[in-house]
Amino acid sequence: MPIQSYNGFRRITNLAKIRIPATVTHALEPIKTDDQKVKDYGVELAASIIDSLLKAGISGFHICTLNLEKSVRLILERVGFIPSAASATAGKQQKSQLGNDPTHPNLSGAPAAAAATAAIAADTHLNPLIWKAPDSTHGHSESWDDFPNGRWGDARSPAFGDLDGYGASLKVEPAKALEMWKRPKNTEDISQLFVQFIQGKIPLLPWSEGSPLPETEAIQSKLVACNERGLWTVGSQPAVNGKPSTDPLVGWGPKGGYVYQKGFLELFVGPNEVEAMIQKLRTVSPWITFLAASRDGDIVTNTTGDVLEEQRKIAELKKVCGKKQSDLDSSAGVSSSTRNTPPPVCATPFVSKAGDELVEGPNALTWGVFPGKEIIQPTVIEKVSFLAWRDEAFEIWREWEHLYPKGSESRKLLHQIGHDYWLLNVVHNDYRNENGIWDIILS
Known part of the structure; x- marks a missing residue:
């Protein structure tokens, strides 16, 4: 492998x-x-x-x-x-040219498949497919699938999705997890865990696979402020406007290029704050694009799209249907009389207000310009991938709660948070404004 x-x-x-x-x-x-x-x-x-x-x-x-x-x-x-790609291309060049010559009717240079591929390319705005002659070494632009896309790629890519196939899980042994995350008793304890992770005092959180990336240094104080307020961040990146690709904090790709990033933040927001936060984000549209989702299936966004088609795609990505709420409560040691939120519902319709003007589509978060290359866009956000990730992100709360005995204070706390909180994804589309996203979130 x-x-x-x-x-x-x-x-x-x-x-x-x-x-x-x-x-x-x-x-x-x-x-x-x-x-x-x-x-x-x-x-x-x-x-x-x-x-x-x-x-x-x-x-x-x-x-x-x-x-x-x-x-x-x-x-x-x-x-x-x-044979190597270069030798294969050279060896087939003459045959490829014959295939495009109308005087050779038995060698087709425009197969029917090309029309279908062209149709796909027309709809692939961020990473267009490039059809080549039938004897070409490759059938599409290699840059589209050079790297695993994870949840940050285009959902149409065959490389989309997690590589390990294990789904939601804690990436650490239970004993090590308990050593790092202790036994939280209240939301303040959870906030402190997130702050300690941002400050490098603990190596992992349930949603991470390692320490924060170097670029986090540029926004560390702002991330700490978010988490101290109970806005628990699980993803972020600073806005970048044309930094060299060799920059030690935000650089990537070959030398001699320039990289760009939109300010991005993904966080868990409590039930008492989420409505006010969403209303605040709506006031700065279109500079802000946001997606918010609850574990129960409610979704709020300031973009519009084909809801039925999105639901179909999500169903293909994950078969979403939860256990009965009584089963979930029983496993956590929570009685139905103590819950203050409604039970989850499978396939709850999208909640979207009329008058939204932003058209739904893949939103490029990171891109780079390099000598002799087309613009490379390795990181995008779109609703389909966000909603697939939503299921996993909330499932991780359940995995975390299962570290503790039934009926314990920590298990009840994590169970309640997992069902009450919302996952919020925010993109500030003005990449020139380094503080744009923070002026809004922390105001």
Whole structure:
């Protein structure tokens, strides 16, 4: 299984309880924030393993693509199982030209599939597919699926979704989790855990896979202020306007480029604050794009879209239907008489107010401009992926509560929070305004 990303590699090895050789750990540590270098190392590592096995007399191999075929192709080239892309292209160039020559009727240069692919490309605003001749080495723009998209990619990409396939889970052993997160008794204890994570005093939260990224340093004080107020942040990025791609905090990609980011924040908001927060966000539209969702299925947004189509896509991503509320309450040691929120309902309709003017679609959060390349947009937000993540984010509250005995104070607290709070996703669309999102959230 080629290493496609550092976080994905750590997640899979942790869940599978695989011991990582020290040589691999040492090789990845200095390059873990550079996706391209991590992929390149993954190719070389896999190829060297196959070389060793070949020398030992083993001739059959199974390689997992994880819907990202480029690394697998490069590995096969590296060990000599297939010709390199350059030699294959050169060898087929003449045949490809014949295929586009109308004097050769038996060689079609415009197959029917091209029309379908073109239709897909017309609808793929952020990462267009590029159809090539039928004998071309690749069938689409490699940059579209070079990297695992996770929840931040376009839902139409075959690389969309989590790589490990394990779904919602705590990425740490129970004993270690209890050591880090103790036994919270109230929301103030939860706030302190989030603050400690932002300040680097604890290495993980239930929703994280590692320490905050270096770019968090630029907004650390603001994140601390959010969490001290009970606005618990699970995702963020600072606004960036044309910083060099080599910038130590926010840079990414090859040298000589410039990177851009919209201010972004994702947080859990309490039931007593969510309505006021949503009303405040509505007043600054269209500079602000937001999505808010409860565990019960209620959704509020200031964008419009095809609700039925979105519901269909969400159903394809996840089969959403919860247990009976009585079962959930019983597992947490909570009686129905003490709950102050209505039971969850599967497939609750979208809650959207009339008059919204923002059209729903993938919203680019991060993009880069590099010499000799098209604009690269590795990070997007769209409603379908947010709602799929919503289910997982709230399920993690349940996983956390199960660390504690039934009827315990901590279990009751986490159960209540998981059912009462809302997940709020906020994007400030003016990437030139470094403080724009904070002026609104913290006002």
